[in-house]
Amino acid sequence: MIGKSTIVWICLATMASGILYHTSYRVQEQAERLSSINRQIVAEQEAIQVLKAEWAYLNDPIRMERLVAGHTVLQPVKLEQMVTLDAIPEKLPADALVAEAAPPAGKATPAPKSPAPAPTPKTPEGPMLLAKYGARR
Amino acid sequence: MTDADFNLTGFDIAGIDRMQHARPEGRVRLQSRAAHALEQGRMRLLVTAAMFGLAFGTVGLRLVDVMVAGRGAEPGGGPVAATGKPQAGRGDIVDRNGVLLATSLATASLYADPKLVIDAEEAARKLAAVLPDLDYKTILASLRDDKRFVWIKRNLTPRQQFEINRLGLPGVYFQKEERRIYPQGNLAAHVVGFTGVDNNGLMGLEQSFDKHLKETGEPLQLSIDVRLQHILRKEIQATIEEFRAIGGAGIIQDAKTGEVLAMVSLPDFDPHVPGDMPDDTRFNRAALGVYEMGSTMKVLNTAMALESGHVRMQDSFDATKPIRIGRFAISDYHPENRWMTVPEIFRESSNIGSVRMAQQVGIQGQRDFMAKMGMLKPASIEIPEIGWPMVPNPWKEINLMTVSFGHGISVSPVQLVSAVSAIVNGGVMHQATLLKRPRGEEAPGTRVLNAQTSDQMRKLMRLVVTEGTAKQAFAEKASATTGEALSYMVGGKTGTAEKTQGRVYSRNARLSNFVGSFPINDPRYTIFIMIDEPKGTKKSFGYATAGWTAAPAARRVIDQIGPLLGVKPVNVASPDVQQALAIDGMRGTLASY
Numbered sequence: 204m205i206g207k208s209t210i211v212w213i214c215l216a217t218m219a220s221g222i223l224y225h226t227s228y229r230v231q232e233q234a235e236r237l238s239s240i241n242r243q244i245v246a247e248q249e250a251i252q253v254l255k256a257e258w259a260y261l262n263d264p265i266r267m268e269r270l271v272a273g274h275t276v277l278q279p280v281k282l283e284q285m286v287t288l289d290a291i292p293e294k295l296p297a298d299a300l301v302a303e304a305a306p307p308a309g310k311a312t313p314a315p316k317s318p319a320p321a322p323t324p325k326t327p328e329g330p331m332l333l334a335k336y337g338a339r340r
Numbered sequence: 341m342t343d344a345d346f347n348l349t350g351f352d353i354a355g356i357d358r359m360q361h362a363r364p365e366g367r368v369r370l371q372s373r374a375a376h377a378l379e380q381g382r383m384r385l386l387v388t389a390a391m392f393g394l395a396f397g398t399v400g401l402r403l404v405d406v407m408v409a410g411r412g413a414e415p416g417g418g419p420v421a422a423t424g425k426p427q428a429g430r431g432d433i434v435d436r437n438g439v440l441l442a443t444s445l446a447t448a449s450l451y452a453d454p455k456l457v458i459d460a461e462e463a464a465r466k467l468a469a470v471l472p473d474l475d476y477k478t479i480l481a482s483l484r485d486d487k488r489f490v491w492i493k494r495n496l497t498p499r500q501q502f503e504i505n506r507l508g509l510p511g512v513y514f515q516k517e518e519r520r521i522y523p524q525g526n527l528a529a530h531v532v533g534f535t536g537v538d539n540n541g542l543m544g545l546e547q548s549f550d551k552h553l554k555e556t557g558e559p560l561q562l563s564i565d566v567r568l569q570h571i572l573r574k575e576i577q578a579t580i581e582e583f584r585a586i587g588g589a590g591i592i593q594d595a596k597t598g599e600v601l602a603m604v605s606l607p608d609f610d611p612h613v614p615g616d617m618p619d620d621t622r623f624n625r626a627a628l629g630v631y632e633m634g635s636t637m638k639v640l641n642t643a644m645a646l647e648s649g650h651v652r653m654q655d656s657f658d659a660t661k662p663i664r665i666g667r668f669a670i671s672d673y674h675p676e677n678r679w680m681t682v683p684e685i686f687r688e689s690s691n692i693g694s695v696r697m698a699q700q701v702g703i704q705g706q707r708d709f710m711a712k713m714g715m716l717k718p719a720s721i722e723i724p725e726i727g728w729p730m731v732p733n734p735w736k737e738i739n740l741m742t743v744s745f746g747h748g749i750s751v752s753p754v755q756l757v758s759a760v761s762a763i764v765n766g767g768v769m770h771q772a773t774l775l776k777r778p779r780g781e782e783a784p785g786t787r788v789l790n791a792q793t794s795d796q797m798r799k800l801m802r803l804v805v806t807e808g809t810a811k812q813a814f815a816e817k818a819s820a821t822t823g824e825a826l827s828y829m830v831g832g833k834t835g836t837a838e839k840t841q842g843r844v845y846s847r848n849a850r851l852s853n854f855v856g857s858f859p860i861n862d863p864r865y866t867i868f869i870m871i872d873e874p875k876g877t878k879k880s881f882g883y884a885t886a887g888w889t890a891a892p893a894a895r896r897v898i899d900q901i902g903p904l905l906g907v908k909p910v911n912v913a914s915p916d917v918q919q920a921l922a923i924d925g926m927r928g929t930l931a932s933y
Contacts, residue, residue: 249446259440259523264570280903282826287908 429518430539431552432559433532435566436601436776440523441532442546442611444539448501448514450492454485456511463509467492470503494537495519520546522611528569530624531562531603531723531774534611543614543622544723545774563599563776568592571900572602576869579893580606583874583884589625589753590869590893592901595761595857597783598770600721600754601865603627625872628725630750634837635689635809635886636855637746637756642686642800643763644709645697647793653682653923657696665738670695670745673836683923686800687808689834691745698744706743707735712788713759714769715751722774727752746835753853757868760855764801764831764863767794801831802860802921809834810854813891816912826909828902829917831863832856832894834886839873849873854890858898859907861920869894 271277433442450467457463464480471479471493482490495517496504504512520535533544541550549560576588592602609621623629645651656679662671672690685693698706710716710731718726730750732739742748754772762769767789777783805814810832816825835853838845853870857863869890876882880889902909910917 252443253445255440256443256445256521256523259443262439263524264527264567265574268570268574279900282828282899282902282909285826285903285909 429557430520430535430554431557433545433553434559434561435528435564435569436562436599437565438561439566441528441562441564441566442520442522444518445521447495447497447517447519449494449517450496450501450504450512451515452483452490452492452512453488454483454490454511455488457483458510460484463512466507466509467504467512470500470507520611524566525612526608526610527566527573528564528603529608529611530605530622530626530725531564532611533723534614543725544624547724548722561776562774563594563601564603564774565601565904567904568602568901569604572867572869572897573604573606573608575893575897575900576604576606576871579869579871579874579889583871583877583880583889585871585874585889587620587625587872588870589629589872590897591626591753591757591867592897593757593761593772593866593868595765595863595866596770597777598758598761598772598785599777599783600772600774603754603774605629624723624725625870626753627719627721627723628727628752630727630729630752631851631853631870632747632750632837632840633756633853634746634835634851636760636833636835636853637743637749637751638686638689638694638835639760639763639797639801639833639855640710640713640715641694641698641744641746642682643789643793643797644701644706645682646796647709647789648701648705650700651682651697653796656681657685657693659685659690659692659696661692663692663695663741665741668738670741683800683803686833687803689804689809694744695741698740703735703737703740706740710743710749712769713762714755715749715759719752719754719758719772721754721772726754729755746837753868753870756855757866760857760868761863761866762788763794763797764857764860764866765794766791796923798831798857798860798863799921799923801833801857802829803831803923804833805830805856805860809885809887810856810891812887813895818913824911825913827912828898828907829859829861829910829912830856830895830898831858831860832867832891834891836885848875850884852884852886852889854886854894856894856898858902859910861910861917864907865901865905867894867897869897 430444432440432444435441452463454460460480460483464476464483467479468474468476474493479492482492492512493500496514501514505514518539520539522529522532522534529544531544533546534542535546536542539554541547541553545560545562546553552558553560572590572592576590579585580588588604588606590602590604591600593600603626605623605625605627607617607621609617614622646653659672659680660677662669662675664670670691672688672692674688676684676688676690680688680690680693682693682697684690685697701709707716715729716731718728729752732743732748739748758769758772762785767787768785769788770783770785804810814827814830816827818825832855835851835855837851837853838847839849839851840846841849851870851872852874853868855866855868857866871886871889871893874884874889876884876888912918
């Protein structure tokens with residue numbers, strides 16, 4: 204004695220509850236994922252904080268100075284090594300300077316030579332070593 | 341319901357109906373009991389249906405409201421990802437370029453609930469094995485304590501945490517905590533300060549900005565530059581070691597804004613373990629210590645004399661013999677025994693001449709000027725460790741004399757540096773600050789000096805470096821090929837004060853200091869270096885005066901920081917530069933000198 208409409212209603216109700224359960228489980232799942240991501244974010248932020256501290260610690264000027272002294276020939280800039288553009292004698296014509304300063308795009312020029320002549324290279328090892336660092340990088 | 345004639349109210353409505361007026365239409369009406377009951381039932385059904393309808397309608401409307409209109413979502417906008425700032429509570433402290441000076445890291449701390457510890461002895465034994473710096477007995481005692489909470493160890497390393505976790509002891513727990521880390525170690529210890537075990541600031545900016553760091557969690561940007569700080573500290577340290585001094589201090593200040601770029605006090609301490617070092621190491625000589633600066637105060641004295649209008653550059657003063665007042669005699673370190681002009685007095689650092697100049701201004705004038713230059717009240721820098729200057733009271737004739745050459749008045753290095761910055765920068769006093777000023781913003785300041793006096797003072801300070809007591813330290817070598825002598829154009833003044841020991845001045849305990857600005861034609865930076873009780877060495881021919889100690893240190897610092905600060909070296913051999921810094925009426929005497 205079940206009417207047609209009753210069957211339809213029962214079907215609809217079953218479907219609705221099915222969808223409801225599905226949705227609710229998905230919400231639960233998503234909530235779990237969210238909290239796990241949140242935990243992960245906090246952990247990452249803590250890790251970033253640790254890395255920042257370590258970066259600052261490793262960049263401690265005392266350590267840097269020791270490393271620079273031990274591994275490179277770099278020294279503090281001397282007064283004579285600072286030159287203004289006006290102080291450079293104009294030997295090259297103006298257009299040659301421009302061409303060298305801005306090489307055509309696409310042409311990879313490894314370590315372009317500075318247009319400024321090196322200020323009296325007394326110790327040749329210095330610039331040579333520097334070029335080597337540039338190439339390795 | 342047995343009696344159908346009565347409705348719920350107890351009145352026979354149907355009966356009243358019948359009595360009052362007969363029905364006009366001939367409607368079929370069941371006048372039986374059953375009909376009544378039926379009517380009533382229908383009525384109730386209707387009411388119930390309406391109620392249900394209303395209820396479901398409300399729910400339905402609410403559903404539409406939530407789902408379609410999207411309003412009335414869960415409070416707080418629902419769960420969101422924890423992006424943004426990390427939870428670490430206390431804010432970082434960074435230098436002017438963003439280099440970390442202090443930061444907080446999350447660590448685990450170990451505590452126990454003694455009531456829940458089953459076997460205290462076993463637990464203590466196991467913990468002592470993992471934490472070798474704690475001993476078995478103390479752990480056992482705390483585990484047997486009659487409390488519900490005892491700290492066992494704060495701030496474990498991740499490895500220790502793992503080991504303890506593996507022991508699986510009941511009643512022992514971890515508490516997440518913060519630990520303050522100072523990646524630069526000792527470098528800026530006196531400025532940054534340190535925090536206690538509960539993360540309360542106990543010194544320096546950690547203390548004065550405790551609330552700000554705790555509540556906002558935002559980084560605090562200082563005016564300090566770690567690179568300059570390091571160079572200054574390194575050179576002062578080297579000088580202390582060379583001259584077997586007991587300590588030193590140094591400041592680099594931006595003369596145009598008042599920002600302190602470096603502040604060093606030596607000996608210093610490790611802010612992670614401040615208690616491990618002698619108490620003396622925590623004393624900030626650069627801000628808390630007040631000293632009789634000696635001749636460096638002649639910068640103020642000369643500026644005062646020139647500013648007063650009573651003294652002009654060409655004026656001469658009698659320095660032929662020591663001044664006697666009461667039982668004291670004021671004499672010169674290098675007696676000239678002649679009449680001297682203002683530049684000569686400044687260059688030779690003549691005490692007698694300085695006294696004569698101060699006498700032209702008078703006691704009240706001197707006192708007012710010192711007040712204007714911030715010498716009579718503590719500096720207004722942000723750290724809590726600020727020294728209160730020691731000022732003569734009452735201010736008598738003898739005080740006028742001693743103050744003129746920097747004795748009888750004790751000020752902190754911060755005060756002196758700020759005053760000298762004001763004197764050289766055109767005459768505007770900027771309060772010293774340890775916080776970075778926003779770029780492009782005009783630094784607040786008050787005019788304390790005429791621009792003309794400031795110009796004269798710059799020339800005089802340059803004179804000390806080219807021909808006076810700091811000549812040795814700042815000598816520029818002219819290049820053999822070009823004849824150029826490049827320089828950062830330092831101008832300054834040396835000072836060597838005898839320290840008081842008890843009530844007498846000691847000949848062996850000296851305070852050597854140098855204050856200078858560069859480039860002196862348009863000063864951007866002021867530097868101060870002080871060496872406490874240096875002893876002469878063979879190399880310095882037994883001298884421990886500022887010209888041999890503090891001034892060379894300042895020279896080395898400036899040579900290193902000049903390129904970092906982008907200061908352009910100037911060829912001092914060029915006539916233009918010499919012309920710009922020439923002092924009127926000085927030529928003749930110089931030639932004869």
